[in-house]
Amino acid sequence: MKRPQILSFVRQSILSINPDLSPDDISESSSLTQDLSFDSLRLEALIASLKEELCNLEFTPWYVRASRRGQDTIGSLVDFIQERQS
Amino acid sequence: MSSTAKPTLLAIGSAFPPYELSQQEGYEGLFKRWYRDIPNAEQIMTQTRVQRRRMAWDPRVALASGSPGTGERMKVFAEVMVDVAGQSVGAVLESAERSRIGSFVMASCTGYLGPTPDLLLARRFALRSDLRRTFIGHMGCFAAFNALKVAMDSLAARPDELVLANCTESSSLHFRPEATAEQVVIHALFGDASVSVLLGNAPAGSGVQLLRTHTEQLYDTYELMTWTVKSDGFEMTLSPYVPFVLVEHIEAFVSKLLGPEKLSVRDIKYWGIHPGGPKIVEFISKKLGLEEAQLRATWHVLAEYGNCSSSTVLLVLEDILKQDQPRGGEYGVLMAFGPGLTMEGLLVRF
Numbered sequence: 001m002k003r004p005q006i007l008s009f010v011r012q013s014i015l016s017i018n019p020d021l022s023p024d025d026i027s028e029s030s031s032l033t034q035d036l037s038f039d040s041l042r043l044e045a046l047i048a049s050l051k052e053e054l055c056n057l058e059f060t061p062w063y064v065r066a067s068r069r070g071q072d073t074i075g076s077l078v079d080f081i082q083e084r085q086s
Numbered sequence: 087m088s089s090t091a092k093p094t095l096l097a098i099g100s101a102f103p104p105y106e107l108s109q110q111e112g113y114e115g116l117f118k119r120w121y122r123d124i125p126n127a128e129q130i131m132t133q134t135r136v137q138r139r140r141m142a143w144d145p146r147v148a149l150a151s152g153s154p155g156t157g158e159r160m161k162v163f164a165e166v167m168v169d170v171a172g173q174s175v176g177a178v179l180e181s182a183e184r185s186r187i188g189s190f191v192m193a194s195c196t197g198y199l200g201p202t203p204d205l206l207l208a209r210r211f212a213l214r215s216d217l218r219r220t221f222i223g224h225m226g227c228f229a230a231f232n233a234l235k236v237a238m239d240s241l242a243a244r245p246d247e248l249v250l251a252n253c254t255e256s257s258s259l260h261f262r263p264e265a266t267a268e269q270v271v272i273h274a275l276f277g278d279a280s281v282s283v284l285l286g287n288a289p290a291g292s293g294v295q296l297l298r299t300h301t302e303q304l305y306d307t308y309e310l311m312t313w314t315v316k317s318d319g320f321e322m323t324l325s326p327y328v329p330f331v332l333v334e335h336i337e338a339f340v341s342k343l344l345g346p347e348k349l350s351v352r353d354i355k356y357w358g359i360h361p362g363g364p365k366i367v368e369f370i371s372k373k374l375g376l377e378e379a380q381l382r383a384t385w386h387v388l389a390e391y392g393n394c395s396s397s398t399v400l401l402v403l404e405d406i407l408k409q410d411q412p413r414g415g416e417y418g419v420l421m422a423f424g425p426g427l428t429m430e431g432l433l434v435r436f
Contacts, residue, residue: 033326044330047330058334060304060334061306063307063310063327064310067326067327068309
């Protein structure tokens with residue numbers, strides 16, 4: 001999957017998990033927890049959806065990166081998935 | 087020592103400090119003011135599933151006019167929690183042959199004084215003057231396993247002795263008023279408790295046998311949970327991604343714990359998962375396919391006492407023994423997690 005496709009898939013997943021968001025709310029710099037207010041249940045749903053699509057990729061290195069304040073952005077998630085796929 | 091003798095839990099006892107606060111009392115009396123600018127603070131506190139906690143001081147009073155210095159907080163630990171520790175130690179020494187107690191290991195990450203509390207307790211209970219003492223400090227929620235591993239090593243080296251182990255924690259003495267969503271979660275979870283155990287080598291049928299332990303350090307995740315000494319108490323940080331990391335490693339971890347005994351998850355009836363927070367328990371139980379009944383004690387301890395750091399998993403074990411009354415030969419697993427991230431596990435046979 002190429003980067004635009006990964007980004008599109010992540011955005012669609014986020015919108016399906018939180019239908020209250022509009023596509024305009026979601027940019028690459030949006031932090032899942034701080035800007036989109038994703039709680040652990042929504043994060044769990046998002047990760048489950050990504051794992052299902054991406055053959056059970058291990059996300060621990062991204063969790064480490066994402067734990068730094070404001071770093072759990074959609075862009076960093078997409079970058080991570082792309083790195084792991086290459 | 088018989089060739090079938092194994093490290094065995096001969097007695098377990100718990101004690102709690104004097105103040106009991108329901109989650110609502112804590113919120114209305116203190117946290118509502120601290121977290122007035124945090125959206126959903128009350129909802130966050132409710133979602134922890136903690137209903138009440140015991141505390142060494144009443145934070146509504148102690149923290150009403152500011153954040154006391156670490157020295158003042160440690161003074162309360164020395165005055166209140168060492169006595170609470172004495173109550174739990176006294177409970178397990180009631181019928182013990184004290185002259186056989188050769189080692190005493192104590193863990194705490196919330197209260198420091200010197201001489202260390204284990205010395206004060208050994209003196210109070212007139213334990214042997216050649217007692218081998220070990221104080222385990224600052225390791226966090228999994229430190230009961232470090233205490234138990236020291237005890238197991240002691241019993242391997244000196245098979246005829248008894249070992250006393252204790253975990254005493256007062257997280258309430260480290261409540262600090264930073265207003266962030268992360269701190270709301272932390273301040274909603276933690277409580278105080280002391281649990282003591284007496285261990286000795288014994289044949290099957292004499293008590294809970296400690297069969298084996300397993301430890302994993304996930305070194306790259308060391309920033310996800312921290313416990314830093316500040317001038318006004320200790321500060322905890324906790325990434326919301328901790329449960330996600332743990333669940334990604336739990337199956338391999340459990341395999342390493344159970345595999346050498348040729349056991350699998352299905353062979354384990356009782357699971358004591360340190361309730362660091364509800365998500366950790368929910369995620370792990372879902373991943374391992376555990377039934378709600380297997381986690382009864384875990385949820386009970388979280389609701390009734392909160393996360394009491396290193397004491398917690400021993401409270402869970404005590405509750406399993408009292409309420410579930412496992413039959414001889416049934417297996418149980420205890421697990422706890424903390425800074426590192428560190429994963430600790432213990433396989434027991436009832």
